[in-house]
Amino acid sequence: MQAEFLQAESASGSPSLAAALRQRRQRLATLISVPVVLWSGQSPSRNFPANSYPFRASSHFLYFAGLNLPKAAIALQGSHLTLFWDEPTPAEVLWHGPGPTRSQLAEQIGADDARPLADLEQYCAGAATIAVQDSTTRQQQEKLLGRSLVAPKLAQEPDRALVGAIAQVRLCHDDLALAEMRRAAQVTRRAHAAGRAATATATTEAEVRAAMEQVILAADMTPAYSSIVTVHGEVLHNCHYGHRLEPGDLLLADVGAETPLGWAADMTRTWPVSGQFSPTQCDIYDIVQAAHDRCIEAIAPGVEYREIHLLAARVLAEGLVSLGILCGAPEELVEQDAHALFFPHGVGHLLGLDVHDMEDLGDLAGYEPGRTRSDRFGLCYLRLDRPLRPGMVVTVEPGFYQIPALLQDPEKRDRYSALVNWDRLAGFADVRGIRIEDDVLVTATGVEVLTE
Amino acid sequence: MQAEFLQAESASGSPSLAAALRQRRQRLATLISVPVVLWSGQSPSRNFPANSYPFRASSHFLYFAGLNLPKAAIALQGSHLTLFWDEPTPAEVLWHGPGPTRSQLAEQIGADDARPLADLEQYCAGAATIAVQDSTTRQQQEKLLGRSLVAPKLAQEPDRALVGAIAQVRLCHDDLALAEMRRAAQVTRRAHAAGRAATATATTEAEVRAAMEQVILAADMTPAYSSIVTVHGEVLHNCHYGHRLEPGDLLLADVGAETPLGWAADMTRTWPVSGQFSPTQCDIYDIVQAAHDRCIEAIAPGVEYREIHLLAARVLAEGLVSLGILCGAPEELVEQDAHALFFPHGVGHLLGLDVHDMEDLGDLAGYEPGRTRSDRFGLCYLRLDRPLRPGMVVTVEPGFYQIPALLQDPEKRDRYSALVNWDRLAGFADVRGIRIEDDVLVTATGVEVLTE
Numbered sequence: 001m002q003a004e005f006l007q008a009e010s011a012s013g014s015p016s017l018a019a020a021l022r023q024r025r026q027r028l029a030t031l032i033s034v035p036v037v038l039w040s041g042q043s044p045s046r047n048f049p050a051n052s053y054p055f056r057a058s059s060h061f062l063y064f065a066g067l068n069l070p071k072a073a074i075a076l077q078g079s080h081l082t083l084f085w086d087e088p089t090p091a092e093v094l095w096h097g098p099g100p101t102r103s104q105l106a107e108q109i110g111a112d113d114a115r116p117l118a119d120l121e122q123y124c125a126g127a128a129t130i131a132v133q134d135s136t137t138r139q140q141q142e143k144l145l146g147r148s149l150v151a152p153k154l155a156q157e158p159d160r161a162l163v164g165a166i167a168q169v170r171l172c173h174d175d176l177a178l179a180e181m182r183r184a185a186q187v188t189r190r191a192h193a194a195g196r197a198a199t200a201t202a203t204t205e206a207e208v209r210a211a212m213e214q215v216i217l218a219a220d221m222t223p224a225y226s227s228i229v230t231v232h233g234e235v236l237h238n239c240h241y242g243h244r245l246e247p248g249d250l251l252l253a254d255v256g257a258e259t260p261l262g263w264a265a266d267m268t269r270t271w272p273v274s275g276q277f278s279p280t281q282c283d284i285y286d287i288v289q290a291a292h293d294r295c296i297e298a299i300a301p302g303v304e305y306r307e308i309h310l311l312a313a314r315v316l317a318e319g320l321v322s323l324g325i326l327c328g329a330p331e332e333l334v335e336q337d338a339h340a341l342f343f344p345h346g347v348g349h350l351l352g353l354d355v356h357d358m359e360d361l362g363d364l365a366g367y368e369p370g371r372t373r374s375d376r377f378g379l380c381y382l383r384l385d386r387p388l389r390p391g392m393v394v395t396v397e398p399g400f401y402q403i404p405a406l407l408q409d410p411e412k413r414d415r416y417s418a419l420v421n422w423d424r425l426a427g428f429a430d431v432r433g434i435r436i437e438d439d440v441l442v443t444a445t446g447v448e449v450l451t452e
Numbered sequence: 453m454q455a456e457f458l459q460a461e462s463a464s465g466s467p468s469l470a471a472a473l474r475q476r477r478q479r480l481a482t483l484i485s486v487p488v489v490l491w492s493g494q495s496p497s498r499n500f501p502a503n504s505y506p507f508r509a510s511s512h513f514l515y516f517a518g519l520n521l522p523k524a525a526i527a528l529q530g531s532h533l534t535l536f537w538d539e540p541t542p543a544e545v546l547w548h549g550p551g552p553t554r555s556q557l558a559e560q561i562g563a564d565d566a567r568p569l570a571d572l573e574q575y576c577a578g579a580a581t582i583a584v585q586d587s588t589t590r591q592q593q594e595k596l597l598g599r600s601l602v603a604p605k606l607a608q609e610p611d612r613a614l615v616g617a618i619a620q621v622r623l624c625h626d627d628l629a630l631a632e633m634r635r636a637a638q639v640t641r642r643a644h645a646a647g648r649a650a651t652a653t654a655t656t657e658a659e660v661r662a663a664m665e666q667v668i669l670a671a672d673m674t675p676a677y678s679s680i681v682t683v684h685g686e687v688l689h690n691c692h693y694g695h696r697l698e699p700g701d702l703l704l705a706d707v708g709a710e711t712p713l714g715w716a717a718d719m720t721r722t723w724p725v726s727g728q729f730s731p732t733q734c735d736i737y738d739i740v741q742a743a744h745d746r747c748i749e750a751i752a753p754g755v756e757y758r759e760i761h762l763l764a765a766r767v768l769a770e771g772l773v774s775l776g777i778l779c780g781a782p783e784e785l786v787e788q789d790a791h792a793l794f795f796p797h798g799v800g801h802l803l804g805l806d807v808h809d810m811e812d813l814g815d816l817a818g819y820e821p822g823r824t825r826s827d828r829f830g831l832c833y834l835r836l837d838r839p840l841r842p843g844m845v846v847t848v849e850p851g852f853y854q855i856p857a858l859l860q861d862p863e864k865r866d867r868y869s870a871l872v873n874w875d876r877l878a879g880f881a882d883v884r885g886i887r888i889e890d891d892v893l894v895t896a897t898g899v900e901v902l903t904e
């Protein structure tokens with residue numbers, strides 16, 4: 001190992017890149033009047049300082065600067081952009097090789113000016129910003145701005161205005177973003193195909209994960225989040241790959257690629273290890289598939305995403321009634337949140353530079369101004385509650401899980417005692433977790449499924 | 453993506469694990485009299501708080517606790533171990549699944565006591581510690597200890613005594629460590645074989661990297677550091693994979709696996725993209741190989757590692773003289789650091805839980821007490837200057853590079869004008885970078901090459 005820190009990774013420069021970035025900056029300028037400074041951040045250390053995690057610039061910086069460049073910042077005065085970055089010293093060039101100059105980077109992204117970091121301080125007076133994730137850079141932000149920063153979702157003025165403006169600008173995607181997301185989705189589809197193929201001979205979850213991430217790395221992309229590849233899909237946040245694959249298992253794979261400029265895909269498939277569903281697995285899979293398909297059919301501009309979530313809940317409830325697992329009228333079951341016993345998460349979320357796009361802004365991006373999270377068991381996990389608009393990309397990811405912590409919870413068993421046929425459910429023990437997730441672009445006339 | 457944070461990853465419990473860990477704690481207890489508290493740390497965020505980098509516990513915690521467990525701590529009073537950890541709340545179990553209890557983990561690692569984190573404060577009075585890498589946990593350390601912490605290499609008492617004691621304990625490896633390192637090395641060898649095989653059909657560096665890391669991930673291991681897989685081996689810290697492979701290129705791959713308990717391998721191979729070295733590539737490769745082999749032959753208990761470095765330099769100088777690239781007596785060339793024009797790094801370093809083992813302690817681990825770094829161009833990068841002892845694992849990684857920033861440096865060209873035949877060198881333009889690296893265990897009688 002010789003690596004010490006990552007070098008500037010430059011976007012593939014093109015006139016259209018600079019033009020697209022400039023357009024983003026112009027849109028922001030119409031929404032905010034104070035100067036803005038955004039930092040890219042730097043890699044956190046793993047086990048010792050020189051062995052850092054792979055660098056990933058702040059999404060807000062990436063959105064307007066289009067460079068995965070550590071230790072950089074941009075200042076926006078109106079739509080006038082100044083890039084701040086220190087070129088490598090001769091000693092750094094010795095180890096990291098030659099790279100683009102500051103002015104080459106500036107030209108590539110259509111910056112109006114380019115300066116060393118030492119000049120940044122004079123641009124910080126009265127500027128709004130968003131706190132980055134790494135604390136080393138956050139301390140620099142606080143020092144230069146002369147004030148302390150809080151998590152963006154708690155920001156006060158002037159930062160709160162910036163958070164609101166950015167949430168608005170990033171909500172609907174431009175052509176540059178969509179081109180990147182289509183590339184991420186395409187590689188992600190190939191990764192899923194490779195995972196499915198590898199299952200035939202794999203003996204552990206780790207081998208399937210490896211086959212999937214190989215496709216992503218070979219495309220010079222990176223996983224957008226910690227892959228979930230597990231025969232225990234009922235553990236929703238499962239990032240371990242140690243289980244052996246048994247013939248009767250379902251394998252749930254939630255794996256997505258991210259392009260070098262940071263745009264994500266997010267896709268889940270569930271398939272039988274043996275290549276063949278059992279009858280019970282098939283029954284439940286068909287229900288989840290139906291919920292997935294019906295939701296995508298229902299997506300269109302103006303539709304409330306919350307209604308998509310409730311539609312998924314209703315289709316799942318209908319299916320479970322038809323199988324005799326739930327008892328009652330589907331509409332009423334959903335009103336009582338009975339679906340959430342088996343589907344205790346939201347039907348999806350915004351997708352963009354972040355796999356949960358702009359989640360660092362709390363619900364300021366995902367929730368229409370004035371709306372807040374519901375207290376209801378069946379709605380409280382919903383990450384997105386807005387009317388859909390062309391250019392939004394959302395995930396659609398209904399699922400069915402048998403989570404012991406939920407289904408064995410005495411309070412839940414009591415509350416839903418009349419609505420669940422527990423004996424009937426026991427017959428479906430070989431269905432621990434199923435999810436089907438796609439990335440859906442809302443268009444003027446309907447949808448484009450990026451991951452299909 | 454559903455992942456929010458990583459769950460306790462438990463060691464494969466066995467009586468021998470607990471016994472081996474207890475022995476490590478006993479050794480530490482003989483070297484330090486104050487109480488010790490070590491924290492495991494937590495994952496830093498990537499682009500938003502819930503999307504974190506994969507968790508990797510502090511190496512010092514891992515060494516004595518044997519658990520890759522986030523948000524945990526251990527207190528050592530003599531060899532008496534208390535494990536501090538909060539079991540997941542019911543809400544966390546819902547998302548992350550059931551896991552071992554605190555007392556199960558405690559038993560697994562042979563802890564004498566196990567308590568919630570709230571009890572940790574009362575163990576902190578007068579305790580020595582080592583600052584972890586993530587700043588969130590570092591702030592908790594400072595709060596509980598009631599004092600500020602600096603980088604371990606700058607530590608004052610009582611931490612300085614702990615740093616010295618840990619450097620001593622971790623320097624020579626026990627059987628548990630060696631078993632882990634052999635496993636890491638074995639997977640690493642397979643990764644290199646896969647990379648070499650993939651080169652036949654690959655068109656980019658990224659594809660070869662992907663083939664190598666697939667082997668590591670499939671073994672449920674993780675890369676120990678950012679892989680270097682490049683046709684520009686002369687860029688020593690090259691973590692980009694975007695170049696196309698051309699038939700005349702050499703591909704340099706520096707890739708190593710890390711086991712779930714954190715033990716690393718570090719291995720470099722260089723092979724021709726076409727499968728066939730050119731005559732000039734073959735000439736230089738043979739010289740690097742000779743330096744590598746001679747160094748490994750010379751390793752034995754009592755030998756100064758610095759002498760291994762100088763041996764590599766001499767063999768390289770001899771070879772370059774024989775090719776007409778350097779002019780003069782090899783011994784004198786090395787004294788004048790002429791070898792460092794082409795080999796500007798140390799011949800290797802300690803290997804263990806960290807790929808540069810204990811580099812967070814600065815040179816306190818790598819340098820024998822009383823020794824400091826040389827100012828010499830040909831020695832200043834040496835990370836290890838100690839007499840070798842049985843149980844040490846060191847890398848041996850001589851190389852040859854044509855680094856423009858060095859070879860075009862006017863000062864260097866002037867200083868070495870009479871010693872380099874620049875015209876002759878020009879004939880070797882197709883040799884940009886070669887390195888051959890293996891992991892070598894010093895035994896009582898000689899060596900065991902782990903990566904061979």
Ligand SMILES: [Mn+2]
Binds near residue numbers: 849
């Ligand atoms: Mn090395």
Ligand SMILES: [Mn+2]
Binds near residue numbers: 348
């Ligand atoms: Mn998702």
